[in-house]
Amino acid sequence: MTIDALLARAARRLAACDSPSGRLDAEVLLCHVLGVDRTWLYTWGDREAPILARARFEALLAARALGHPVAYLTGVREFWGLRLATSPHTLIPRPDTERLVEAALAHGASDQGRLLDLGTGTGAVALAFASERPGWSVVGIDLSLEAVALARYNAQRLAIGNVDFHTGDWFTALNEESEKHDESGSARFDLIVSNPPYIAEDDPHLRQGDLRYEPQSALVAAEQGLADLRHLVDEARSHLVPGGWLLLEHGHGQGAAVREALAAEGYADTATLRDLGGHDRVSLGRHVEGRAGGERS
Template identity: 85%
Template sequence: MTLDALLARAARRLVDAGSPSARLDAEVLLCHVLGVDRTWLYTWGDREAPTLVRARFEALLAARAAGQPVAYLTGEREFWGLRLATSPHTLIPRPDTERLVEAAFAHGASPRGRLLDLGTGTGAIALAFASERPGWSVVGIDQSPEAVTLARHNAERLAIANVDFRAGDWFAPLIDQNGGEPFDLIVSNPPYIAEDDPHLRKGDLRFEPYSALVAAEQGLADLRHLVDEARGHLLPGGWLLLEHGHGQGAAVRDALATAGYGQVATLRDLGGHDRVSLGRHVEGGTGGGRS
């Protein structure tokens, strides 16, 4: 059987299993087994598939047909042009989160500064920012020690040195005898899915860590906590940027305005949905908007 024929059969199987991206999934898994990129696959698809390759591919295909995320099967996912190692201890980096990275660059344009990434997971946001702002000092925090180990591994394999990953609950690892560390930017993609959200029983979400997905108060508890606590760790004029669900923009803007942030706004993702809300730590500042 040629590689092209093997792919066609695999894609049909994944379509029957309900995969929304069956052909792409099959190509990524086969490239992983072969150790090649997709361009190679398109060029040499008429080659015979070796028996060992077919066996390894079939095992991965069966796992994907059962719903296992491709990023966990291959152990990696690309984000902001960076190849990141992944594991079931962390969320899978998603394209929507690149909107948060874009906003961080827009509000962190100076050559030097300090950025804090809360709930860093694989380190995706922290590493994306640090890779293009070498003059900045970046700190990433996650409550999962396994996530912190993975994020440090990603930093090492990408040779990004201006980032420090720490384990702990939200701001706790920052507290020291001097009272903490102030930042120019604080960013986070926290848990924001409601406990009764039916999406938790579908797709990749079934396999991702529950604690990194779900928050109380209809998904708003952690977002509100970050709004309340972040001002104590921001420099005057510093920004808080929060990713959230597409139906939560108004609630997060209200929380930011109530807490006294200025220049409050919500940014939309490529699909036109509310995705990132932000506010500036300016004493007495209020305001709201959307862009």
């Protein structure tokens, strides 16, 4: 069977399973098996597919037909031009989150500074920012030991040296570390960014698509998805330098609630940025030293 025929059959099989991107998924899986890029597939589609490669491809195709994410089947996902290793212990990096990176770069335009990425997962946001700001010191924190190990592996493989990853529950790791130092502000940052859990427990999307296979602890939050966002708003000020920014990714219907939480805690210049689809995606605010919670920007 030629590569073109194999792909056509695979695309029909995935379409029958209601896959919205059957042909693309089939191409990505076959590229992974053959160790080639998609241009190679288009150029050499009349070649016969090797028997062993066909067997591996059919196994991956069967898993995809059951709904398993392509990023977990191949073990990689591209984000911000970086080829990141993925695993079922972490969320799959998505294009919408690149809006968070763009906002961080816009508010961290200086040559030097410190950025904290909370809930770092694969390290996608931390590594993307660190790759663009080599003079910055970047720290990523995640509760999952497996996620931190994967983020460290990605940093090593990509040769990005200005980032460190640690295990901890939000700011806990920083609090423990700061106890080893004097009051020099060693645990304060110019930017704090996060893509925390923000999906409500009863959201039907949790039973659809890739979300069915991703770690629920990285997706779901109480208070209709707002609990972790509010916690970060409450705690971040003590870890920001005066004038430092907090930037939070959230769901498309949560912008107003996050801005309200930021304003209630005394952040200035609060705003919400939209993604390429026109949906609210990132809300942010600037820490003003001595500004009491409850004052509005």
